[in-house]
Amino acid sequence: MTNRIGIAGISGRMGRLLAEEAAAAAQLTGGTSRSGAAPGDALLYPDIAALAATCDVVIDFTHASTVSAHAAALATSKTPWVLGSTGYSANDQTAIEAAAQTIPIIAAPNFCTGVNLLLILAEKLGATLPPARYDAEILEMHHRQKVDAPSGTALALGRAVAAGRGVNLDEVIASGRHGHTGPRRDGEIGFATLRGGQIIGSHTLSFTAADEQISLTHHALDRRVFATGAVRAALWLQNQKPGLYTMRDFLNL
Ligand SMILES: NC(=O)C1=CN([C@@H]2O[C@H](COP(=O)(O)OP(=O)(O)OC[C@H]3O[C@@H](n4cnc5c(N)ncnc54)[C@H](OP(=O)(O)O)[C@@H]3O)[C@@H](O)[C@H]2O)C=CC1
Numbered sequence: 001m002t003n004r005i006g007i008a009g010i011s012g013r014m015g016r017l018l019a020e021e022a023a024a025a026a027q028l029t030g031g032t033s034r035s036g037a038a039p040g041d042a043l044l045y046p047d048i049a050a051l052a053a054t055c056d057v058v059i060d061f062t063h064a065s066t067v068s069a070h071a072a073a074l075a076t077s078k079t080p081w082v083l084g085s086t087g088y089s090a091n092d093q094t095a096i097e098a099a100a101q102t103i104p105i106i107a108a109p110n111f112c113t114g115v116n117l118l119l120i121l122a123e124k125l126g127a128t129l130p131p132a133r134y135d136a137e138i139l140e141m142h143h144r145q146k147v148d149a150p151s152g153t154a155l156a157l158g159r160a161v162a163a164g165r166g167v168n169l170d171e172v173i174a175s176g177r178h179g180h181t182g183p184r185r186d187g188e189i190g191f192a193t194l195r196g197g198q199i200i201g202s203h204t205l206s207f208t209a210a211d212e213q214i215s216l217t218h219h220a221l222d223r224r225v226f227a228t229g230a231v232r233a234a235l236w237l238q239n240q241k242p243g244l245y246t247m248r249d250f251l252n253l
Pocket residue numbers: 008009010011012013014015032033034035036037061062063064065066083084085086087108109110111112148152226
């Protein structure tokens with residue numbers, strides 16, 4: 001295995017860091033960028049298919065709107081795919097699952113080890129604390145450029161709590177409360193989104209009862225933490241069979 005890595009969206013906030021980390025850990029073949037801006041002397045390719053032809057694995061932190069097309073292109077080229085983009089639809093998820101019949105894919109809304117441990121705790125707390133007594137709420141804050149809300153990580157935390165409670169998040173979600181909402185429903189999982197400045201990514205999951213509150217908070221202090229996690233996952237992914245993997249598989253949690 002030659003560990004050649006290509007980066008979709010190489011000129012983005014994440015793309016630039018991924019390029020540095022890939023070049024340090026393996027061989028960076030280049031990337032895609034619609035604006036034609038490449039960090040350093042990285043090579044640019046016209047589209048994801050051309051990029052895939054140069055490498056053993058593609059790391060993709062771009063935008064939700066690219067997901068279905070990238071799934072089809074990488075399944076055609078049989079290139080393993082590390083997917084970090086967030087905010088994609090249920091149809092995109094179906095496209096990812098279809099591509100995973102042909103190629104190994106690791107998709108994660110957050111490549112930090114700490115957040116992936118938090119997801120396990122979230123499921124455990126969801127399974128243990130009675131929903132009628134413990135109100136689950138998720139607060140996230142990110143930089144002013146972020147385009148999707150709630151964050152992929154916040155939704156993953158909500159899904160983990162819902163899984164622990166044996167319910168579907170879509171049936172209990174309360175996101176963006178405003179106006180005459182009425183009282184909180186038992187079992188609701190609430191989301192609040194803050195945006196401002198250059199906050200890299202902060203998430204708090206709270207369970208609040210009448211007589212106690214449990215809060216779990218994760219702060220990303222350096223955006224590079226996502227890039228190092230994704231590059232390590234990419235090196236691991238190349239040796240996996242076709243299928244859809246999570247960070248839990250990679251970290252063996
Ligand atoms: N899973 C994780 O751990 C993390 C996930 N993310 C997610 O990664 C994604 C990127 O975040 P970030 O780097 O901050 O965003 P940026 O906007 O800085 O970078 C995204 C890059 O993708 C390219 N891009 C954007 N839209 C399209 C499109 N429609 N088609 C092709 N390329 C596109 C752009 O490059 P150009 O215009 O040159 O083509 C842009 O530079 C987001 O979804 C974010 O939520 C972020 C951090 C951690």
